[in-house]
Amino acid sequence: MENNAESSNKPIHRHHRHHRHHHHRRHRKFWRGFWIVIGVIIVVGLFVCGMIYKNLRDTTQNMYTPVAKTTKSNKGRTLDNLLNEKKPINILLLGTDTGAMGRHWKGRTDTIMMMSINPKTNSTSIVSIPRDSNAIFPDYPQYGVTKINSAYTLGGVSETIKTLDKYYSVPIDGYIMINMGGLKKAIDQVGGIDVTSPLTFNNMGYSFVKGQTYHMNGKKALAFAQLRHGDPRQDYGRQERDRLVIMALLKKSVSPSTLLNSSFLNSISSEMQTDLTMNQMYKIAMDYRKATNNLSQDHAQGVSKETQNPKFGTMEIEVVSREERQRVSDKIRTALELPHVKVAANKASYIMNR
Known part of the structure; x- marks a missing residue:
């Protein structure tokens, strides 16, 4: 068995x-x-x-259009180093009132803003500089006292940066320049923006009521920003509306998903210039995006005066005092965690008042 x-x-x-x-x-x-x-x-x-x-x-x-940033305030600073160390950065935002921007086109910058982003405090400050501010350009003194928005006409973005450094003594770590056509497309690509109107007015077929929040597509946002007449604060009111639109767009566009969206970039690539590389834009989106949750805005306040320019004749210009420029400089340098420095005397103002 x-x-x-x-x-x-x-x-x-x-x-x-x-x-x-x-x-x-x-x-x-x-x-x-x-x-x-x-x-x-x-x-x-x-x-x-x-x-x-x-x-x-x-x-x-x-x-990508690199420019020279050889100013006293920029000495020893490179954007790559700042981003690698996650230090505060200052980006120049320029806007042109044109429908299309060719590489050989020269015009005026109707919008001049400096955007200081601090990832440590998670805060972003946007300061507008009046486009009609009085200035004598560093490389073109022969033009005498004229409006700061002509710096781009004469010497491009580089001259604009030199002029801002001359009068405000702040570093510019990078720049973005976009025309109104590109701004409209960018807003449409992110699905529109939400903005609260500081003013009751009608423009380009759209109506806005003070204190009311609107969801705006690109066309409506341009109507909101581009009111030419009817704002009691004139150009300062336009600057505020520009800032509101830019801040709303920043909140939706400064993210990795948006900056890696080819349709978003393609929509604005022909109407935008910048010296930021793709890697730099991605680092800003990754490491600095929380700073857009806490946005503040300001502007340099000038006084309107009439002056005679040897080349352009009589013009209305905004004279920004040395005290006001010092205030703006101190604010930006504080946001960048830099020591305060004394801004230069306003020789343009002296020449106008002689």
Whole structure:
């Protein structure tokens, strides 16, 4: 009986080994097939990511226009170093009132803002400089006292940066210049913006009531920002509305998902110039985006005066006092965690009042 049991158990034992062997073969085939599928997915994913990266790189290269920032305030500062160390940065925002911006086009900057972003305090300050501010340009003194928005006409973004440094003594770490057509497209691409109107007025077929919040597409936002007449604060009122639009757009656009959105970048690439690289924009979106949760705004206040320019004749100009420029300089340098410095005397004001 014992031998029969042993003999009867042997084939059962062999069958069990065969079953396990067959099971392991199927198991190995499954995992081999699984890793082949994963490998294909990774290869396809890398290819797609590579194409996306190439498209984004090509798009940002179309916008990329480096300029010289050789000013006293910029000495020893590079944007890459600041971003790597997550230090506060100051970005110049310029707006032109044109429908399209070609690389050889020269015009005036109707909007001049400095945006100071501090990732440590999670705060962003946007300060407007009046486009009609009095200035004598560092590289073009022969033009005498004229409006600061002509700095771009004569010497491009670089001259604008030099002029701002001359009168406000603050570093400019990068710049973004966009025309109104590009601004409209950017707003549409992010799905519109929410803005509370500081004024009751009608413009371009749209009505706005003071204190009421509106969801605006690009066209409505431009009507809101571009009111030319009817604002009791005149250009200062326009500056405030510009800032409100920019702040609302910042809250929605400064994110990795938006800056890696090829349709968003493609929509504005032909109407925007910047010296920010794709990597720099991505770092700002990753490490500085929380700073847009706490936005504040300000402007340099001037006094309207009439002056005679040897080349342009009689013009109305905004004279910004040395005290006011010092206040603005101190505010920006505080946001950038830099020591205060004394701003230069306003020689333009002296010449006008002689």
